[in-house]
Amino acid sequence: MSTLYLSHPSGLDHLTPPGHPERPDRLRAIERALEAEAFQNLQRDMAPRAEMSDIVVAHPAGYVEMIEQAAPSEGLVRIDADTAMSPGSWAAALHAVGAATRAVDEVMAGKVTNAFCAMRPPGHHAEHDRAMGFCLFNTAAIAAMHARAVHGAERVAVIDFDVHHGNGTQDIFWNERDLFYGSTHQMPLYPGTGATDQTGVGNIVNAPLRAGDDGVAFRDAMEVRILPALERHRPDLIIISAGFDAHERDPLANINLVEDDFAWITRRLMDIADAQCDGRVVSVLEGGYDLMGLSLSVAAHVRALMGS
16 A cells, blocks of 8 residues: 655745644644654655646636735735735645645556645635635645546545534535535534535535534444445545544644544545545645644554555
């Protein structure tokens, strides 16, 4: 089993206001965690820079141009109350998309079994034509649509275990029968979407968790609601929106997962991928704001992807 790890230094140049939870230290913590001997067999590469044609599979060209023009030459600008751009944000966002599309290319070509993309800004709150929730472009949705457009994938699934609902992915997938979205998330919580009756055209399955829930409730939600629906979808590729802010240490929510829960769901998704799509899995980083919780969880996730 071969696992590709994609990142890029530009991810450190996307700056946010002082005290903002989505900060460059997140990537530094991940890099330190993956320096351990257990990860010496990771295939590592730099994320390429995406082109406009890569992004417009999920976002209108006018929206992409608006984000490019919003990037400041100095200082910070606010896109919304909690989403900011700095001079390095545009390049970081392009490399975040480039990581996801390159991962799909490598996995769909059979060059690697699976891949993990550690880039920022995250993506799953970015709607069709709206940046929000720390997110500019929806990397998971772009990856799914890239697999369909470039590699002929007939059915693609995104499984999202970030503690916040991926309203952006749901929005982009809403009328796309061949694109499946399944999410566990705390509710009520930002962004306020993700109720069980939000089903798109039968391709969306939400499994809300309550504040204080732990790994037992999380695993039950996955086993009862998300994973059976995923298996019925019979995906050609599984994409993971890998947010680690449901960890018990995280300051932005109140779900009490531990790193073994993230390893468990990674293995379960890999089992389904093995049975249905030759093991093809692409994971993209979403949330996770306590640096220790993030580093421990990413390490557990990547070890599982590596088959250990």
